[in-house]
Amino acid sequence: MGIGIIGYGAYLPKYRIKAEEYVKAWGNFSAPGVMEKTVPGYDEDVITMAVEAARNAINCAGIAPDSIGTLYLGTTSGPYGEKPLSSTLLAALTGNEDVRTADFMGSTRAGTSAFLGCFDRIAAEGKGAGLVVASDIPLGPLDRASEHPFGAGSAAYVIGEGAPIAILEGSYCTSIETLGERFRRAGELYTRDLELRVNFMEQCLQKSIHGLLGALNLTPEKVDHLVLQQPDAAKSLKAVGKLGFPDKALGLGMIAAYTGDTGVASPLLSLAHVLDHAQGSERIVVASYGSGSDAFSLLVQDGIVQRRAQSPEVPTFKDYLEKKEYVDYLTYLKFKKYLSTFKS
């Protein structure tokens, strides 16, 4: 018993674009290791994707939506710069308005910030279940390589008391000043990247993961699954290459080859895929990235098997991965509204 994750859910839009479509359009595809990536439908945005993942998580947990007392949403690409996105999300889930809601934005680390913040809140005050949703459709300028990996996806977690499927063993967060990598000035629509030859990610991930393992007195061999922020399908693996994790810890959590960079959703979506397969007493270390890194360790509980069995109607990450429809580059541009000039 105690506080932990009591339900989780993933969501991927069904459209995909293959690397070769970029090669046809631009002559290259600059997303190492990514073979195809997710594309939202024209009528999908960060909030609609968040609703899908949240409903899956709520169904997995088997709770009434009205029992949610905390709702945190993490994203970098919401449709409003000002106007709470979490209020729309809440209204799509429940009529209960007496809920503490907050939007975490401005960093690919926002999802894990929301996740750890929700754990803190539930541990400190209880007040019903906590729902954390990470949802993102990062947008870049079409004529820059940094746009190539950008996909779309969302993941949601219900945190509360009851029979947890995973408990939080500990966390270690770092915040490091980085400049010139993936930023967006106020009012801008697309991310910028100065493509500096500095490996900020390696610095940040090594610091947070070292810190976490040290604080918990663990060695990399004690970690069954490592789940990382994945800007593409190679960079994060390289960033942790020197840390000595066994190869088997790096399999399940690596999803970017088939999704692209899902931004804020990346680590929590990868975690959902790991939880679809994890067994009791396994240890999962999650590390996000964005001017620093949030690392935390989860201990999977035996109840996870039963929880999965109790909610067979909730689609798994793999279900979403397999349900796909390919689009060409022009359709990609239309669905992501790069060509929309009409404003009503």
Place this chain on the structure above:
Amino acid sequence: MGSYISLPSYLNTVDQRYRLVGKSCEGCGAILFPPRLICLECGQRKMEDIKLSGNGTILTYTVIARGGGPTEFDDLQNMTGDYAVALVELQEGPRVVGQMTYCEPTDLKIGQKVKAVFRVLYEQEGVIRYSYKFQPVA
């Protein structure tokens, strides 16, 4: 020409648009969607909120071709082509009209099973209107 729905009117329908909240008549048990103040079946006023499942069947549908829809949907039409609007019978009984998504209008069939999903409907005055749409299920 657009079919303008004012924001106050839209806000009054958030529960039905976002979560498919209808009414269940305490007198005769009829289920009403969209929600009503007076039961259409027995005329009495005692009704409870009921959240509908969103699962249903296409009774009929129509395809909106270029120029056929309100201007709010012009960009949708430009970017995705013709779209379908279906009359869906929900499993709880009510019949409801909704836009179809995640499908080509040419692939639709009467009798097709669908489920409601939460989607962007259109944007107006800088404000995004969300609503249910229907998506085919296998």
